[in-house]
Amino acid sequence: MQEFVLIMRHEDGSKVASPEQMQIWMKQTMEWIESIRKQNKFVSGTGLLFDDARVVKSNKLVTNGPFGDIKETIGGYVIVKATSVDEAVEFAKGCPVLLGEGNSMEVRKIANGDGVH
Amino acid sequence: MQQQELIPHLFRTEFRKIASVLCEFLGIERIEVAEDITSETFLQALETWSYKGIPENPTAWLYTVAKNKARNYMVRNKIFTKKVADEIRELNAKLEIDLSDKNIMDSQLQMLFAICHPSISTKAQVSLALRILCGFGIEEIATAFFTNKETINKRLFRAKEKLRLEKVDIAFPPESEVDKRLDTVLTTLYLLYNEGYYSESQDDVLREDLCAEAMRLTYQLLENERTDLPAVNALFALMSFQSSRFAARRKQAGEFILYHDQDETLWNHELIAKGTYYLNRASTGTRISKYHLEAAIAYWHTIKANSTEKWSNILKLYDHLLELEYSTLAALNRIYALSKVKGEANAIAEAEKLTLTNNHFYYTLLGELYRNVNTIKAKENFEKALALARTNTDKQTISRKLNVQ
Structure with missing residues (x-):
């Protein structure tokens, strides 16, 4: 069993959704996570906020941002257990973020330091 | 983890409460800030609750987050405008956002x-x-x-x-x-x-x-108590009467089911009773508002059976309503009531005096009035109405009337 991180990418995070819409998204996300949890394949996950976001550059220059309105932003991630990348991809396909046009999911294997991967 | 069910529309319900309190707190010039802070509060809930579960007291969680965000906004703005520590201290004293x-x-x-x-x-x-x-x-x-x-x-x-x-x-x-x-x-x-x-x-x-x-x-x-006034009661009565017919008039194939075709067993009697209660409560004072009259008209419509009493009362109410505030729609509805009391011929004579030649409701009414009097004229009028109708709903309704000619 390997661990994969499923990264949610939003086309435009600045779009202001209605409270009703946000509640619907939340319900969908919870159901999605619950479906992974039921298979005992959910490890952890979280959303990422734009409040107080900072970028630290190579010269240690600190800037505000990223802001939601840049082309692609990361909205959150979940870590799952899967026997193969294909299984992880199946989990990713169920993420409600994909209902939003232009959004995408990135699936990356987590290096586990066992010398095999 | 305990899976808690979220109250339907919780975010929408809490939005209006938080937004109103913040608007009042921040002042009308910062109405957008209040909206943004409120939206951000729900975004934070979305990003947190989705993964960690719904907190035990979701409302309290939202209020705490909203308060903190508002406080941060105020402090940050003060820092940007005046870098005076005293002011911040003073501000902290004023920063109690009251979400009681x-x-x-x-x-x-x-x-x-x-x-x-x-x-x-x-x-x-x-x-x-x-x-x-x-x-x-x-x-x-x-x-x-x-x-x-x-x-x-x-x-x-x-x-x-x-x-x-x-x-x-x-x-x-x-x-x-x-x-x-x-x-x-x-x-x-x-x-x-x-x-x-x-x-x-x-x-x-x-x-x-x-x-x-x-x-x-x-x-x-x-x-x-300061706004519990007769006109408000009358408006609430009107809304209750109208809403009682929701289930019965719900759209089918994109078209409202019209009053005469409604299944009255679907009317909501609880709402009718509510309407009657508030209409009674509205009957004090000296001023009769248009809501009083419209609610009374709506009340008579909750009795489906036709009777002379029903229609002569509706006619009187429309007469009064037109004196108070003239509107084309009320004038047309009055003529329909007139036809029920004094017959189609009288109603047609009055209707033709209105000459509302660019109004599809006018021609629909004329078509209706002519239906049993002169089928050719009825058809002509429905066709004129159809040509003038703008919305699909209206077009469909008129087409159907034309077809049952």
């Missing part, structure tokens, strides 16, 4: 008066009320108004700009002005209700939500 039930109620009522300010158009008032006082999103408002998001955004932007320029107070109007200001508020609530009741939108849920919101806001006025 009482302040939430008061803030919502004060916002209702601020939003229904005569300086902005009624359309803008309705949109702004939907946004701030009902917690609807721009897209939802656009769907309800059967228009696009840009139009609504522009309308809201201009309205907020105007409120800022006019320096509208978020406060309960002084005793001497309550009646006058309340007139505007009632007009807005009346329009908000009609927007839902007659909307072209195919979304039944959304349309009924709009009506429910208009009723909720009207009820809020009844809950405050």
Whole structure:
């Protein structure tokens, strides 16, 4: 069993959704996570906020941002257990973020330091 | 982890409460900041609860987050404008954002008066009320108004700009002005209700939500003794009577089921009783508002069976309504009532005096009146109506009348 991180990418995070819409998204996300949890394949996950976001550059220059309105932003991630990348991809396909046009999911294997991967 | 069920519409319900309190706290010039902070609060809930589960007391969680965000905004803004430590200390003392039930109620009522300010158009008032006082999103408002998001955004932007320029107070109007200001508020609530009741939108849920919101806001006025006035009771009665027919008139194949074709067993008797109760409560004082008359007309419509008593009462009420405030639609409805009391020939004679030659309701009514008198004329009138009708709903309704000729 390997661990994969499923990264949610939003086309435009600045779009202001209605409270009703946000509640619907939340319900969908919870159901999605619950479906992974039921298979005992959910490890952890979280959303990422734009409040107080900072970028630290190579010269240690600190800037505000990223802001939601840049082309692609990361909205959150979940870590799952899967026997193969294909299984992880199946989990990713169920993420409600994909209902939003232009959004995408990135699936990356987590290096586990066992010398095999 | 315990899986908690979230109350339906919790975010929408809490949006309007938090937004109203923050608007009142930050002042009308920062109405957008209040909206943003409120939206961000729900975004944070979305990003947190989705993964970690719903907190034990979701409302308290939201209030704490909203308060902190508002506080941060205030502190940050003060730092940017004046880097004076004393000011921040002073500010901290003022930073108690009161999210108690009482302040939430008061803030919502004060916002209702601020939003229904005569300086902005009624359309803008309705949109702004939907946004701030009902917690609807721009897209939802656009769907309800059967228009696009840009139009609504522009309308809201201009309205907020105007409120800022006019320096509208978020406060309960002084005793001497309550009646006058309340007139505007009632007009807005009346329009908000009609927007839902007659909307072209195919979304039944959304349309009924709009009506429910208009009723909720009207009820809020009844809950405050300063605004628990006869006209408000009458408006609430009118809304209750109209809403009692929701299930029976729900659209089928994109078309409302008209009054005469409704299955009256689907009428909601609880709402009819509520309407009757509030109409009785409205019957005090000396002033008869148009809501009194419209509610009384709506009351008679809750009795499906035709009787001379029913229609002569409706006719009298329409006579009175037209004296109070002339409207084409009321004039046409009066003629329909007249036909029930004095026969089609009399009604046709009166209708033809109106010569509303660019109104499809006018020709639909004439077609209806001619139906049993002169089928050729009936057909002609329905055809004229069809040519003038703009919305699909109206076109379908008229086509059906033409077909059963």
